[in-house]
Amino acid sequence: MTSPRRHTVLVVEDEPVINGAVTDRLTAEGYDVTQAFDGPGAVQAFADHEPDLVVLDVMLPGFDGHEVCRRIQAVRPVPVLMLTARDDETDILVGLGVGADDYMTKPFRMRELVARVAALLRRVDRAAELAGSGPADLGDLRIDAAARRVWADGSEMHLTPTEFDLLVCLASEPGVVLTREKLLADVWGWPGASGTRTVDSHVKALRAKIGADRVRTVHGVGYALETGREPGR
Structure with a gap:
């Protein structure tokens, strides 16, 4: 029986401690994880690694997460879980408008982040079932x-x-x-x-x-x- 393909996740967060913690937890859950710490680096990492999902902070050096989301979605539709410091409807709608699929406000529980990543990736897997x-x-x-x-x-x-x-x-x-x-x-x-x-x-x-x-x-x-x-x- 063929083993399920390991999903690749790109974690984009400029705070090294948070980036590292998310990366370590997702790696422990069985994902292949790559990291980026600013806007330009995120776009480049997306092109280099072709991730199945992106965990994306809004506030980034270079250009913000909204611009990152806009650029990567223009290349290839991919699920994006956006991290925001403010639970403000305007910020959330801006994120959804540029292509984010889900959002979490900081501080967040790591267990919930893992659950949301898994739920988004299950939808990616189910998309293949629609082929017929x-x-x-x-x-x-x-x-x-x-x-x-x-x-x-x-x-x-x-x-x-x-x-x-x-x-x-x-x-x-x-x-x-x-x-x-x-x-x-x-x-x-x-x-x-x-x-x-x-x-x-x-x-x-x-x-x-x-x-x-x-x-x-x-x-x-x-x-x-x-x-x-x-x-x-």
């Missing part, structure tokens, strides 16, 4: 799961890996309201978790790209994907 899926046409929205491409009103939309997985999850049951808890379990791999803000932030970012009226909110419950526009819209 054909494109789905949902009204004026077209989703090609195998190619991980989306078109809205005939124009291709560029989604982050998490945004795409969120859309596919909603599209699996069009018109059906999916609870935040179900989305956390199916998209993020966090069964039993309470991270509704994570879901809400990603839905907000998804709406900005595919159209706000395509994702319906049921307050206190969750979200549903609408497959057609209402008259007059």
Whole structure:
């Protein structure tokens, strides 16, 4: 039986103690880990090592983590777990807007970081299972799961890996309201978790790209994907 491929993680953090601690823990968990300590070094390490996931601090010398995320996502879509010193919605939305998939605020628990890395990488592995899926046409929205491409009103939309997985999850049951808890379990791999803000932030970012009226909110419950526009819209 073939052994599972070891995933490569790039850790970008300018504080050597934090960088070293994250690197040591992820290495102990069985990942191949490479390090960078500033913006330019992160972009170069991404090109050199082609990581499966990036743990990325926002505040970096050279240029910040948002610019790093923008540059690497322009080369190849890759899951990004962003570390931020401020639990501010504006900062979080900026990160999501440039291609981050998840975020953690400092100080963070190492066990939680490991769990989030594992959840993001499980989604990378599951993407291979979509290879046999054909494109789905949902009204004026077209989703090609195998190619991980989306078109809205005939124009291709560029989604982050998490945004795409969120859309596919909603599209699996069009018109059906999916609870935040179900989305956390199916998209993020966090069964039993309470991270509704994570879901809400990603839905907000998804709406900005595919159209706000395509994702319906049921307050206190969750979200549903609408497959057609209402008259007059």
